[in-house]
Amino acid sequence: MRDLIITAVENRFGQVNRLPETIEWLSDNGSGYIAHETRAMARDIGLEPRTTPVRSPQSNGMAEAFVKTIKRDYIRVSPLPDARTVMERLPLWIEHYNSLHPHKALGYRSPCEFIADQTQP
Structure with a gap:
């Protein structure tokens, strides 16, 4: 999941260590999306993880x-x-x-x- 996120960000913004401004990242509540490591990595690169209501x-x-x-x-x-x-x-x-x-x-x-x-x- 983390590789997919990085690939998507790089395809949209080029190779960056962190996005220039925070962007909300909406996903469902699948285990890959809500995993602590995934959410932490997303925040590290400038995404703000949000999930849809269950x-x-x-x-x-x-x-x-x-x-x-x-x-x-x-x-x-x-x-x-x-x-x-x-x-x-x-x-x-x-x-x-x-x-x-x-x-x-x-x-x-x-x-x-x-x-x-x-x-x-």
């Missing part, structure tokens, strides 16, 4: 939908020999998800297209 599917719905989409549209259709390959490809998949992947809730536009449309006069 047995509250509404608060975790967006994260669950995202995971479902990544699994369905990227992981399951790709030849993946191991977890390392998934970790290597994940940044590309997330970039595609945000830039090109059509989202029903956004009128079949990508999040980038949706945001661009919202900011145009």
